[in-house]
Amino acid sequence: MSIVKINVLTVPEEQRETLEKRFAARAGAVENSDGFEWFELLRPVEGTDTYLVYTRWRSEEDFQNWMSGQGQAAHRGGGGGGTEGTERPKPAASGATLWSFEVVQQAAPGQSGPATE
Numbered sequence: 377m378s379i380v381k382i383n384v385l386t387v388p389e390e391q392r393e394t395l396e397k398r399f400a401a402r403a404g405a406v407e408n409s410d411g412f413e414w415f416e417l418l419r420p421v422e423g424t425d426t427y428l429v430y431t432r433w434r435s436e437e438d439f440q441n442w443m444s445g446q447g448q449a450a451h452r453g454g455g456g457g458g459t460e461g462t463e464r465p466k467p468a469a470s471g472a473t474l475w476s477f478e479v480v481q482q483a484a485p486g487q488s489g490p491a492t493e
């Protein structure tokens with residue numbers, strides 16, 4: 377089954393808008409990547425200053441390929457990235473941690489019975 381990579385971003389209240397705008401500006405950055413299955417930017421509603429960047433992939437290899445190719449490109453500018461002399465905006469996130477999971481079981485509306493794969 378698929379794998380899930382969740383990037384946990386610590387975002388101070390006053391940086392939320394900046395972060396969300398930067399993600400909006402990257403719309404389309406991941407959709408056509410090989411093995412990409414799902415992306416969600418999850419805004420915290422109460423009690424925490426951590427956003428979750430939920431992504432799901434066909435395999436670990438597909439994720440690694442995205443990270444070393446298009447994923448790197450998607451992170452250039454708008455915080456993070458390299459330092460090749462050009463002025464870069466400050467990251468909105470003050471910290472990031474990557475969580476990795478294997479999907480053990482899943483359900484979707486309209487499906488019934490055990491999964492066939």
Ligand code: HEM
Pocket residue numbers: 381382383385394395398399400402403404405406415429431450451454455456457466467468469471472474
């Ligand atoms: C699980 C996969 C991902 C990892 C490991 C990852 C990694 C990171 C890290 C380390 C940061 C914080 C440092 C920084 O500001 O650059 C960040 C922020 C960001 N990422 Fe990702 N990312 C992932 C998925 C995505 C996807 C799918 C998109 C685009 C659709 C994306 C777009 C952005 C944007 C716009 C920021 C905000 C930069 C800021 O202002 O703080 N990321 N990501």
